[in-house]
Amino acid sequence: MDTVPRPTSGELTYRDADTGDVDALVALIESAYRGDASRAGWTTEADLLEGQRTDPRGVAEVIESPTSRLLTVERDGELVACCQLAHRGDHAYFGMFAVIPAQQGAGLGKEIIAEAERAARETWGAREMHMTVISAREELIAWYERRGYRRTGKMTPFPYGDERFGIPQRDDLEFELLVKELG
Template sequence: MKIDTFRHAAAADVADVARLVNLAYRPPAGAAGWTHESDLVAGERIDAARVAAMLDQQQSALLLGFADGRLVACVHVEKEGDSSYIGMLAVDPALQTAGAGKCMLARAEEFARSAFGAVSTRMVVVSAREELLAFYLRRGYRKTGDVSAFPLAAGVGVPLRDGLTIEVLEKSMGG
């Protein structure tokens, strides 16, 4: 099953987006999918109130991907000067090896370019997620060297190991 429809999120999508993101990032023990971080971080990745707040942000978009009418992927894109921040890329675990993540990332990058005039994009990844870092590096992102402690105050979960860090990746959008 591949993504066949894209659109911007609306208020009616809030609960479904929160459910998808939490399933992709923090599924129950033994769940399928290679991108989750359940062994590194506990708790919800996001709740419906925070998704709703994203919809109200200026210079920001929450893009959704559907397959056969079912929400299977999402990504948040936010303008930051002449760059854009891409975050919360989430794909239904059943589609995580079917190209849906690549498709949503490409959609986010194109949106950043066309809607926000971004000359580059950046994102933050948990440093211990080596397979995810490799995924982004294969797509042209580079490590910036900007590494910091896991953001406890951000409300995105609680680290299950000491010293967990996040790092910034960046990609030039070319000319």
Template structure:
């Protein structure tokens, strides 16, 4: 597996990977999907382009040859804080350790490039299995909850009005 920053030329394959892992029937092949909680898109090509072109953001890719097997979005949000999002692993490759490797490389990247002392993420509160996965890797619930962007189809169509994000943080 090779790890590198996403480039504009990666957007089409990156978008296909994210959608296949988070939404629809293909996502249900893996254990980390949101298909039971949301329908519609997870992201779009425009949003991915904006992340790739931003000064304080990066998408790290895990590639098996030319195929994108996983990705993670990192944002430099404060003096010593980074945000991790969009952690994605091909549904057919989940449970093989790639997610854990992407987390490790993310933590190294933000520490080495942005001198971050902590990394934060938000996870839909109702996804208890996924929150437990992150807790096993040292992330701790802060007790803070943030609203889900209900009514904004760019983030999908919630199947429940009760969706909200739990904030998790890890010192690195």
């Protein structure tokens, strides 16, 4: 794995997270998806879910797993985004994607997902990237479709009753698998 900070696109620096990053990463992920702070961006889940999106234990598990990476993205030394990549045989899983709300909608996400795809291809030889998205998030799914991901129609239930993933505000939540060939 590439753990040396790698500047790209001028100002952005990518590196693998370490356990010293856990608290900052939890704060970033929460700010992008939950509560009033998340409403400053367009990726909020605040109308669908209350409570936490993740916790320190969950983030630390991703960082410490030998089959995954938690890529941090910094601009001028400030944490602005992150994403998880997990090696799963011939494909990689993309998750835990968060961009600070104040910088959403300016092309940063597009740049980061392209870097994640490159890293999955080069690090693990992944031929596909998989992700799951709450199917009610039509605007977010459309954003991924514009990046080459396709809906599969394969659904998995939301973990109702497990507050580690939030407190659902609707009873129809489920995840849809999206897939992109990496070439």
